Amino acid sequence: MAILVVGSVAFDAIETPSGRRDRCLGGAATYFSLAASYFTDVRVIGVVGEDFGPEEESVLTRRNIDTRGIEHVPGKSFFWSGSYMQNLNEAQTLNTELNVFQSFSPKIPDAYTDSEYLFLANIDPVLQADVRSKMPKVKMVCGDTMNYWIKDHAANLAHVLKGLDALLINDTEAKMLAQDNNLVRAARKVLEMGPKALVVKHGEYGATAFFGKHTFGDSAVVSVPFRAPALPLDEVVDPTGAGDSFAGGFFGYIASRPALTPAVFRRAMFYGGVMGSFAVERFGTERLQHLDRKEIEDRFALFRQLSHLD
């Protein structure tokens, strides 16, 4: 079933201990779409400038991603520049130019309105809420956010959280959102804000899903958390987009299944880790552009091998 994603499509300049790139196609919606495209149909809503040409578009269309929702407007695309020279776990932002993204007003093509799954990537919660309200019939909605929206746009974010099936954020964001430095207590508080599930990404240590006291998907009440591993890697070339790639693998797998059961949720957590592990092996989306399903299944098997008793 098709996933609709709304988020940034951008150019990034990145330096890491492994090297540098002055211009990578990036943005949350790009990473998410590519990762999810190995599992299901993906449709993107975003905005780009005149620097986004046929070459960039073909990165998405080669993966059968529907780009009709990417609006082209005069000006330059969103540009981000970051360094991981000091710390591979946290980017130091050198420069952010919103450019055409500053006046982004998401428009949903008619062809997208039958999408059953919706991913609200990390953008202004006002825009997340707007897209959500225009897609009343979606079956499942997942979303992301970041410190900026948590700190300075709390009321708008609270509105979005109420309508989420799953929120995917990292440890720091979860603790900041809950104002509690214990992850389990923080998760409980975040779940009280609305999401039926909270997926907390721990970077190299994997991810943990916490569940509220809701009936989740087609299944009964799930209350024990679920912890998925990450792959120990001897070189993280570029951590940019790992979280969005996790979300793409996670949600892409769920959208590919007939029903959301606890078993499907667990496997989705593994596929999230799998796609995150591919993303960081090369700069930008290089690795995500040229995978095949066998590589993905082999790595899934490796994730199982490195975490399962039998």
Place this chain on the structure above:
Amino acid sequence: MAILVVGSVAFDAIETPSGRRDRCLGGAATYFSLAASYFTDVRVIGVVGEDFGPEEESVLTRRNIDTRGIEHVPGKSFFWSGSYMQNLNEAQTLNTELNVFQSFSPKIPDAYTDSEYLFLANIDPVLQADVRSKMPKVKMVCGDTMNYWIKDHAANLAHVLKGLDALLINDTEAKMLAQDNNLVRAARKVLEMGPKALVVKHGEYGATAFFGKHTFGDSAVVSVPFRAPALPLDEVVDPTGAGDSFAGGFFGYIASRPALTPAVFRRAMFYGGVMGSFAVERFGTERLQHLDRKEIEDRFALFRQLSHLD
């Protein structure tokens, strides 16, 4: 089969956000022994002062731990005082008084010489090597160390590492020992120093075992790492001794099995996490003193549930 452990038996004063204790029975050998005692016979070598009386001794003997190797000498026992008020993941040491530990010279009772398993807790590598040399017939040796020995006693530590089947340390220690800030590369370098396996403890994120290109135990070559979860807890009352309790559960389980297979190693990693999770639920060794095997098996089942796909 019996495990012989050499290490500190101490008194601790601890403050955490959950409260404070002015005098807890502690020390690496104490935590290790109690945790391992639920799986196998345990014998301790250590030294205590006149402040260690029948009440303290009975904490160990009630768990059938053989204390004949605990030497009683005039003076005060090792005393450590620490605070976790700023950071539950890392103790701030307020005071260390070595006392009788300063002139500790391990003596091995005759009754201990048939021990098949040896754990060298975190003490001076010169003493670790001494005990190791006096137990030439042990089947398996595991050890721990810390930043102080890694930085200032490298040559002595290198000698100990050559004789270890498994080294159990945390992320920071592994990276410091290898002088590499990537965990996988660091693990490779540590394994080249001698240990057949390296178990890296990640605190609330669990632990990862890395294996060298050796035949390990009775099994064939193992090369894929193994990652075991930790239990997400809504209150860590006192993190003191979590690593030693992990080691006790890990090694105690191994010693209880007829042969060390990859499957036994994996389960041992889970039992390590299980015992660590109990240890931090109360101050000092309070929780470890009064467990039963059913509680341990129930928690093992919970660890499986929170990490396994099926």
